Amino acid sequence: MLNYLWAGMIGIGIMFAAFTGRVPELTNAALDSAKEAVTLSITMVGVMSFWSGFMEIAKKAGIIEMASEKLEPFLSFLFPSLPRKHPARQFIATNMIANILGLGWAATPAGLKAMEELEHLEEERRAGRAKGTSRKKGTASNEMCNLLIINISSLQLIPMTVIAYRSQYGSVNPTAIVGPGIVATAVSTLTAIIFCKIVDRSRRR
Secondary structure, three states: OHHHHHHHHHHHHHHHHHHHOOHHHHHHHHHHHHHHHHHHHHHHHHHHHHHHHHHHHHHHOOHHHHHHHHOHHHHHHHOOOOOOOOHHHHHHHHHHHHHHOOOHHHHHHHHHHHHHHHHHHHHHHHHHOOHHHOOOOOOOOHHHHHHHHHHHOOOOOOOHHHHHHHHHOOOOOHHHHHHHHHHHHHHHHHHHHHHHHHHHHHHHO
């Protein structure tokens, strides 16, 4: 869907430039954007390498495991039907920690692993249900929906991606976004949690 959206926007831009006689400006903009994209990619690779390495060190040092234990009460509140010793809990905790640190690229693999484990859990539940009451195959479980919503709305203490963008484009104070970012993501996360609990309660009824 996004491919069609972007293709449509590019096509409309080209047609508009052709009809208004701005093809040279369009060409220059395309070349300048390509140059900026390469420069930004190099900047982001440096930031990504640093924080991904930091996450790996934290994992081997046991910091991630310790932080995951601290998140257990929150995980039990948000995923009440998820077994306490299920492998998905570790991946969910890692995903949340990475998102809180603003490391979306490090959070994605953990989120995908968590989704895989939750899908296996749903298959086991589906096999244990009566044939007439089983949920349709391919339907996301409550836990999967909750994880997706929390992942999208995640609280971020250090929005590294935005800071890198601001630094790349010459911001005088790239980290000025930290305060507003914490407030905005805290509100979005709280809203997501409330929404998840309301939907969970309505499904039980």
